[in-house]
Amino acid sequence: MNKNETKQWIANYRTDQPHFGLERMVKLLALRGNPHLKLKVIHIGGTNGKGSTIAFLKNMLEKMGLRVGVFSSPYLIHYTDQIAINEESIPEARLETLMVNYRSLLEGEHAHDLRGTTEFEIITAIAYDYFASEQVDVAIMEVGMGGLLDSTNVCQPILTGITTIGLDHVALLGDSLEAIAEQKAGIIKQGVTLVTGNIVPEALAVIDQIAEAKQAPRLSYGDAYQVSHRESIITGEVFDYTSSVRQGRFQTGLLGLHQIENAGMALTLLDAYCQETGRELPENDIVAQAVEETSWPGRFEVVSRSPLMILDGAHNPHAIKALLATLKERFADYHKEILFTCIKTKALEDMLDLLEILPDTELTLTRFDDGRATAEELLRQAAHSRNLNYQSWQAFLDQKKPENEEEKTVRIITGSLYFLSQVRAYLMERKN
Structure with a gap:
């Protein structure tokens, strides 16, 4: 085998x-x-x-x-x-x-x-x-x-x-x-x-x-x-x-x-x-x-400095609250671009309610390729009803830092740990 x-x-x-x-x-x-x-x-x-x-x-x-x-x-x-x-x-x-x-x-x-x-x-x-x-x-x-x-x-x-x-x-x-x-x-x-x-x-x-x-x-x-x-x-x-x-x-x-x-x-x-x-x-x-x-991949992990990009496996409301507390403590004066998705057994709406509260934040939803992932239709519906962005996660990661982008901008990729596994592999392959 x-x-x-x-x-x-x-x-x-x-x-x-x-x-x-x-x-x-x-x-x-x-x-x-x-x-x-x-x-x-x-x-x-x-x-x-x-x-x-x-x-x-x-x-x-x-x-x-x-x-x-x-x-x-x-x-x-x-x-x-x-x-x-x-x-x-x-x-x-x-x-x-x-x-x-x-x-x-x-x-x-x-x-x-x-x-x-x-x-x-x-x-x-x-x-x-x-x-x-x-x-x-x-x-x-x-x-x-x-x-x-x-x-x-x-x-x-x-x-x-x-x-x-x-x-x-x-x-x-x-x-x-x-x-x-x-x-x-x-x-x-x-x-x-x-x-x-x-x-x-x-x-x-x-x-x-x-x-x-x-x-x-x-x-x-x-x-x-x-x-x-x-x-x-x-x-x-x-x-x-x-x-x-x-x-x-x-x-x-x-x-x-x-x-x-x-x-x-x-x-x-x-x-x-x-x-x-x-x-x-x-x-x-x-x-x-x-x-x-001690280090632990996918737990508020800085994977890029320019643009500043962080991976965090906040995959339920309790973890989202911890993520938000850290962002408020460390990045209060930063513009925040958050990419989020979750698997279908998770409380999607509850987590979106929490993420939308964060000031100066642009929230984008996406789907990843896994049988456990939330259906694309549900994610698109949530994005439409809440006036959020929907984008492929690869396109989000590949977008270049605009010349006129605020100096203090942080991009956070969060949600399912299964999703972060794919993101991490993609970033490592791109780096190599």
């Missing part, structure tokens, strides 16, 4: 209407010797902030000299980037070999028991398999959607984390913060420490109730640990962090006020991990270097 055949084969298992449940994952992994049970797992869920929190945590653990596996989704640059150990993506040849192994299970004598298996389940199983065979010290697993019935939720973690709760995938997870919180809290395990981020009270109450029922110790934002913003500088955010075991001033390598919350949660996860595993807490200077050096 070559690279193209691999992608074509696994794409056959992609579906917009998966049958949720863990039974298939349990059966599939059992046939591979239960690799997920051989790992020390840190399991991270939440609506937004998962990727950035994991990036901070991964960097800190690596600075301790550990071998750290990370499973994240979706990928932004290359298919193999979803599965990595210490910055190194799974080799294509290794991925192809593992896919051949799983194909033999899915299409062989066990096909009937495993029918309905999805693309995400296969890639999750491969991640567990790869990390176990490579004997990583710790595997950080990012929840794909929800938590309770997500395919990552077959592990027995040593630590869990829930970053934020917002309205997202409401057709699948529920249309209230409480309902979504209940799904996210499905990753909480009996007696396993839970770290939570800045979560709204009504959602946190649900999470706390479930954690208490499972006797899971809680380390909550604002209670067990605090962060305080000091200043925004050109390369990141400066903040103070305080907990019972660590105090200090740190600087993020990621832009955006919300990143101090993600970094603070990662610091708390780091120290909880050390306590759970009997490791000595790393000194502040080591941790500070890791926090400052």
Whole structure:
């Protein structure tokens, strides 16, 4: 099976209407010797902030000299980037070999028991398999959607984390913060420490109730640990962090006020991990270097200086609010040109309502080539009814900076992470 055949084969298992449940994952992994049970797992869920929190945590653990596996989704640059150990993506040849192994299970004598298996389940199983065979010290697993019935939720973690709760995938997870919180809290395990981020009270109450029922110790934002913003500088955010075991001033390598919350949660996860595993807490200077050096593609990422262009994967109302807060903080006196699109399960109208509030902004809608993308007709209708622009995203990216353009203009490409993956690939190809 070559690279193209691999992608074509696994794409056959992609579906917009998966049958949720863990039974298939349990059966599939059992046939591979239960690799997920051989790992020390840190399991991270939440609506937004998962990727950035994991990036901070991964960097800190690596600075301790550990071998750290990370499973994240979706990928932004290359298919193999979803599965990595210490910055190194799974080799294509290794991925192809593992896919051949799983194909033999899915299409062989066990096909009937495993029918309905999805693309995400296969890639999750491969991640567990790869990390176990490579004997990583710790595997950080990012929840794909929800938590309770997500395919990552077959592990027995040593630590869990829930970053934020917002309205997202409401057709699948529920249309209230409480309902979504209940799904996210499905990753909480009996007696396993839970770290939570800045979560709204009504959602946190649900999470706390479930954690208490499972006797899971809680380390909550604002209670067990605090962060305080000091200043925004050109390369990141400066903040103070305080907990019972660590105090200090740190600087993020990621832009955006919300990143101090993600970094603070990662610091708390780091120290909880050390306590759970009997490791000595790393000194502040080591941790500070890791926090400052953290980068994460597609999270308020500056990809061009002239014209000034930023990619940000704000794919739900909660993330849009965080994006707007950062734009108001850093680009209040800039003219803003925003290119936006989303997939069809997202709250299009709610996100447009938020984006239209931003002063001195020209908003353009677009569609990208993906079966999950919102239909072009719906996007054109939204653009027409709101008097917005509609344009192909390639044309938007290719337009030259006008000679008479305001000096302070920033272009923001935002929305679906699947969309940003295509944009990033296009920009890299154009650059080369």
